[in-house]
Amino acid sequence: MTAEKTPQIVYTLTDEAPRLATASLLPVVQAFGRHAGIDVVTSDISVAGRILGQFPELLTEEQRVTDNLAALGKLTLKPEANIIKLPNISASVAQLKAAIKELQDKGYKIPDFPEKPETDEQKDIRARYNKCIGSAVNPVLREGNSDRRAPKAVKEYARKNPHRMDEWSQASRSHVSHMHDGDFYHGEKSLTLDRARSVKMELITKSGKTIVLKPKVDLLDREVIDSMFMSKKALLAFYEREIEDARKTGVMFSLHVKATMMKVSHPIVFGHCVKIFYKDAFEKHGKLFEELGVNVNNGMVDLYTKIASLPASKQEEIKRDLHACHEHRPELAMVDSAKGITNFHSPNDIIVDASMPAMIRAGGKMYGADGRLKDVKAVMPESTFARIYQEIINFCKWHGAFDPKTMGTVPNVGLMAQQAEEYGSHDKTFEITEDGIANITDLETGEVLLSQNVEQGDIWRMCQCKDAAIRDWVKLAVNRARNSGMPVVFWLDSYRPHEAQLIRKVKMYLHEHDTTGLDIQIMSQVRAMRYTLERVIRGLDTISATGNILRDYLTDLFPIMELGTSAKMLSIVPLMAGGGMYETGAGGSAPKHVQQLVEENHLRWDSLGEFLALAVSLEELGIKNKNAKAKVLAKALDAATGKLLDNGKGPSPKTGEIDNRGSHFYLTLYWAQELAAQTEDAELAAKFKPLAEKLTANEAKIADELKAVQGQPTDIGGYFLPDAAKLDKVMRPSATFNAALQLIA
Numbered sequence: 001m002t003a004e005k006t007p008q009i010v011y012t013l014t015d016e017a018p019r020l021a022t023a024s025l026l027p028v029v030q031a032f033g034r035h036a037g038i039d040v041v042t043s044d045i046s047v048a049g050r051i052l053g054q055f056p057e058l059l060t061e062e063q064r065v066t067d068n069l070a071a072l073g074k075l076t077l078k079p080e081a082n083i084i085k086l087p088n089i090s091a092s093v094a095q096l097k098a099a100i101k102e103l104q105d106k107g108y109k110i111p112d113f114p115e116k117p118e119t120d121e122q123k124d125i126r127a128r129y130n131k132c133i134g135s136a137v138n139p140v141l142r143e144g145n146s147d148r149r150a151p152k153a154v155k156e157y158a159r160k161n162p163h164r165m166d167e168w169s170q171a172s173r174s175h176v177s178h179m180h181d182g183d184f185y186h187g188e189k190s191l192t193l194d195r196a197r198s199v200k201m202e203l204i205t206k207s208g209k210t211i212v213l214k215p216k217v218d219l220l221d222r223e224v225i226d227s228m229f230m231s232k233k234a235l236l237a238f239y240e241r242e243i244e245d246a247r248k249t250g251v252m253f254s255l256h257v258k259a260t261m262m263k264v265s266h267p268i269v270f271g272h273c274v275k276i277f278y279k280d281a282f283e284k285h286g287k288l289f290e291e292l293g294v295n296v297n298n299g300m301v302d303l304y305t306k307i308a309s310l311p312a313s314k315q316e317e318i319k320r321d322l323h324a325c326h327e328h329r330p331e332l333a334m335v336d337s338a339k340g341i342t343n344f345h346s347p348n349d350i351i352v353d354a355s356m357p358a359m360i361r362a363g364g365k366m367y368g369a370d371g372r373l374k375d376v377k378a379v380m381p382e383s384t385f386a387r388i389y390q391e392i393i394n395f396c397k398w399h400g401a402f403d404p405k406t407m408g409t410v411p412n413v414g415l416m417a418q419q420a421e422e423y424g425s426h427d428k429t430f431e432i433t434e435d436g437i438a439n440i441t442d443l444e445t446g447e448v449l450l451s452q453n454v455e456q457g458d459i460w461r462m463c464q465c466k467d468a469a470i471r472d473w474v475k476l477a478v479n480r481a482r483n484s485g486m487p488v489v490f491w492l493d494s495y496r497p498h499e500a501q502l503i504r505k506v507k508m509y510l511h512e513h514d515t516t517g518l519d520i521q522i523m524s525q526v527r528a529m530r531y532t533l534e535r536v537i538r539g540l541d542t543i544s545a546t547g548n549i550l551r552d553y554l555t556d557l558f559p560i561m562e563l564g565t566s567a568k569m570l571s572i573v574p575l576m577a578g579g580g581m582y583e584t585g586a587g588g589s590a591p592k593h594v595q596q597l598v599e600e601n602h603l604r605w606d607s608l609g610e611f612l613a614l615a616v617s618l619e620e621l622g623i624k625n626k627n628a629k630a631k632v633l634a635k636a637l638d639a640a641t642g643k644l645l646d647n648g649k650g651p652s653p654k655t656g657e658i659d660n661r662g663s664h665f666y667l668t669l670y671w672a673q674e675l676a677a678q679t680e681d682a683e684l685a686a687k688f689k690p691l692a693e694k695l696t697a698n699e700a701k702i703a704d705e706l707k708a709v710q711g712q713p714t715d716i717g718g719y720f721l722p723d724a725a726k727l728d729k730v731m732r733p734s735a736t737f738n739a740a741l742q743l744i745a
């Protein structure tokens with residue numbers, strides 16, 4: 001991004017499949033945009049780029065990259081912001097280490113990841129790397145609340161071309177297990193501030209020490225703050241019970257967390273489960289594991305990597321002992337049964353928002369080690385949100401699988417602005433070192449605002465939610481209700497202290513709007529799910545207005561049921577400062593897709609989310625800058641996207657059939673045809689006519705050129721930092737298509 005010129009649309013360069021797709025789509029977008037006087041500039045916020053941005057002093061002049069994320073974060077606070085944000089990796093420690101290794105191998109002199117930082121220098125390095133772990137991008141850029149929905153054309157397409165849904169049986173034994181006490185829900189305390197205050201978080205230990213965990217947090221007037229903890233004792237007892245229950249009853253065991261977004265608490269929650277499951281082996285080898293620095297909060301992959309340095313016989317012994325644990329444990333659900341990757345391999349492999357819908361779509365089943373689909377106990381320790389999944393499972397058992405041909409749609413209006421709720425909790429989450437009292441205390445007056453009795457090992461955290469963010473969220477929900485004609489349900493549980501505070505604010509802020517004729521209700525999550533599903537099967541639509549976690553969970557869950565994937569969602573973040581961020585889809589960066597490209601030169605990534613986001617971005621830009629050409633581009637793009645869906649020109653997962661590049665070609669063809677045919681702007685029509693003609697005449701030839709490259713391995717020169725020239729060559733393999741694009745260059 002250049003500082004001297006104000007970019008009009010910022011297109012982010014991210015990771016994995018979306019990064020690859022960008023190499024093919026962006027040149028088209030830039031070429032089209034130019035004719036409306038729009039500069040489409042890029043901003044690299046990939047995990048590799050973010051790592052390099054942390055160590056400018058260790059890099060050569062050419063290697064150095066600017067801190068694009070910080071710059072983009074600032075841009076979101078300006079009214080002219082117009083950002084297209086593609087999904088990016090929220091890195092686990094294992095992924096981060098792999099990225100560091102790749103960069104080092106490429107000659108970037110960045111330091112190793114310090115496992116156990118001791119010196120000040122190591123601590124500094126670790127602190128910089130910590131900024132690149134987990135969900136590090138989204139909370140910075142999402143300076144607005146979230147509006148995610150399936151556009152009408154997409155929903156219609158799904159109704160006409162329903163995806164596969166596996167059957168549900170009433171005899172299914174699949175279920176969700178969550179804690180009934182001792183979790184974050186159970187002991188939560190919450191209040192709304194009476195004025196701006198600065199607070200500290202401190203632990204007064206039983207032995208009389210005062211440990212300041214967070215010296216200062218500045219809070220705004222009317223902000224909601226929460227203090228909550230998860231009891232380690234209760235969590236371990238819960239795991240013991242559920243593991244044993246799965247064994248006794250003969251269902252598979254699976255664990256589901258969101259370790260990327262809850263990047264401090266959930267890895268700990270995950271690690272405890274692994275240690276309990278393999279308790280005997282951990283008891284026997286615990287000391288050795290400690291010496292090796294094994295940390296299964298990062299998954300069993302960490303253990304296997306670290307023991308690889310041991311003599312072969314010792315490794316064998318450990319593996320035998322781990323294996324022996326399986327004899328008195330239930331069968332474990334697999335992430336990849338062909339490769340022997342279990343549910344415990346890495347916390348990032350079992351991200352709730354993606355893993356639970358996949359299980360529900362598969363008739364409540366997951367894969368076992370033998371590659372067969374089986375009933376499963378889905379363990380999600382935190383009760384707050386786990387219950388919605390049990391409710392939808394109950395519903396499927398009773399009513400059978402959803403029917404994409406007839407089911408209604410469930411758009412979401414999600415609270416996430418200004419680091420709302422869990423997003424802002426990472427630097428306020430602590431693993432308690434000693435029994436004591438955990439206080440949130442006013443720095444000036446010494447008043448203890450919220451207090452909890454905690455024990456060693458408990459996870460204590462504070463969440464915040466700013467008043468302005470809540471007010472904006474209510475406004476967005478009302479606007480969406482008005483514009484769509486759909487009822488809105490706020491999924492809020494009055495028994496949960498944080499949400500009781502929100503309910504008061506929602507009721508208050510609803511009065512700021514004209515809600516005549518609108519159907520707006522507030523229900524606890526379980527009731528809201530039931531109510532919504534009763535409508536869904538009757539073909540009725542219902543907007544869910546939720547907090548941050550359910551925003552994430554529901555915007556994968558419903559799209560996956562309705563459309564087969566969350567890639568087809570329109571995902572808008574109206575920024576509170578007046579700008580817009582247009583996210584693409586609601587899912588992730590599909591690492592499996594990269595593997596297929598490298599092995600078979602086929603990219604199955606569907607850029608529909610990008611097409612939808614781009615159309616809204618262009619339209620907004622047209623409205624704000626009074627740029628009529630941008631509006632024409634937007635309208636033509638929407639029409640082209642509709643045509644692409646109607647003609648079935650989305651990518652196929654199968655090598656040898658149309659892939660991502662093929663679908664980009666068809667989008668370009670239809671977009672050019674629409675522009676050539678429209679009558680609103682004669683100049684644009686004249687400009688795009690030759691391109692439309694050329695592409696139309698060469699359709700078969702280009703489609704063949706794009707298919708011909710498939711079926712053999714290819715090289716993009718890296719995983720986290722692909723080689724730009726190689727990427728360009730792989731992602732733009734049709735000479736005829738590339739030459740045609742020159743017509744509008």
Ligand SMILES: NC(=O)C1=CN([C@@H]2O[C@H](COP(=O)(O)OP(=O)(O)OC[C@H]3O[C@@H](n4cnc5c(N)ncnc54)[C@H](OP(=O)(O)O)[C@@H]3O)[C@@H](O)[C@H]2O)C=CC1
Binds near residue numbers: 086354566567585592
């Ligand atoms: N907004 C963001 O930045 C987000 C980032 N992430 C990050 O993405 C990474 C991977 O997450 P994971 O949980 O595996 O989820 P993904 O959404 O990347 O993958 C799950 C599956 O969804 C399908 N899918 C998702 N998007 C598309 C698309 N555009 N086209 C076609 N299929 C698609 C694919 O299924 P199939 O191939 O079977 O068809 C894919 O294997 C993590 O690092 C995670 O943190 C996750 C969510 C949002």
Ligand SMILES: O=C(O)CCC(=O)C(=O)O
Binds near residue numbers: 090135136353552
């Ligand atoms: O920030 C992340 O890691 C993922 C966010 C996500 O899954 C979503 O926004 O749907």
Ligand SMILES: [Mg+2]
Binds near residue numbers: 353552553556586587
């Ligand atoms: Mg998500």
